[in-house]
Amino acid sequence: MNGLYExxxxxHRFFQARGWRYCIIGGLAVARxxxxxxxxxxxxxxxxxxxxxxSYIEPMLARFPSRIPDAARFAMENRVLLVKASNGVALxxxxxxxxxxxxxxxxxxxxxxxAGVELITVCAEDLIxxxxxxxxxxxxxxxxxxxxxxxxxxxxxxxxxxxxxLCELNAxx
Numbered sequence: 001m002n003g004l005y006e007x008x009x010x011x012h013r014f015f016q017a018r019g020w021r022y023c024i025i026g027g028l029a030v031a032r033x034x035x036x037x038x039x040x041x042x043x044x045x046x047x048x049x050x051x052x053x054x055s056y057i058e059p060m061l062a063r064f065p066s067r068i069p070d071a072a073r074f075a076m077e078n079r080v081l082l083v084k085a086s087n088g089v090a091l092x093x094x095x096x097x098x099x100x101x102x103x104x105x106x107x108x109x110x111x112x113x114x115a116g117v118e119l120i121t122v123c124a125e126d127l128i129x130x131x132x133x134x135x136x137x138x139x140x141x142x143x144x145x146x147x148x149x150x151x152x153x154x155x156x157x158x159x160x161x162x163x164x165x166l167c168e169l170n171a172x173x
Contacts, residue, residue, distance in 0.1 A: 004039065006087050053076060054076075
């Protein structure tokens with residue numbers, strides 16, 4: 001089995017066992033919706049809400065080795081926990097809290113990546129929003145791939161309204 005799939009599945013099973021809401025948001029989601037590309041980590045959005053992050057961070061650090069010193073403090077300050085799966089693949093776990101992030105996770109759906117590996121990924125529309133908002137060259141390439149591959153199946157009203165909400169949220173912060 002692919003090492004990325006193994007790492008993502010390990011995180012998936014850990015989250016599922018605890019009833020935690022999450023979705024894959026990075027390169028693996030791009031592989032589902034756009035043009036597959038090389039990626040070396042698993043990007044995850046985990047809904048923690050505000051004020052209860054430690055109840056997610058502590059169990060994750062007990063299960064997954066940290067990639068940096070003082071990972072809990074870093075996670076609290078930057079809202080991303082940097083750990084690795086048992087096979088050494090990096091897991092970047094964003095600590096989601098905004099209603100917009102909760103809605104994205106709510107729209108996420110399962111996808112079978114390989115035999116025995118079904119992961120929950122962000123929907124194509126939300127992936128476009130996340131990638132457009134990040135705005136790196138690789139992100140714009142990913143957006144183009146999703147648009148080409150999904151074409152007429154995309155809900156552009158959802159893309160535009162979500163992007164508008166995200167921009168307003170960023171302007172307020």
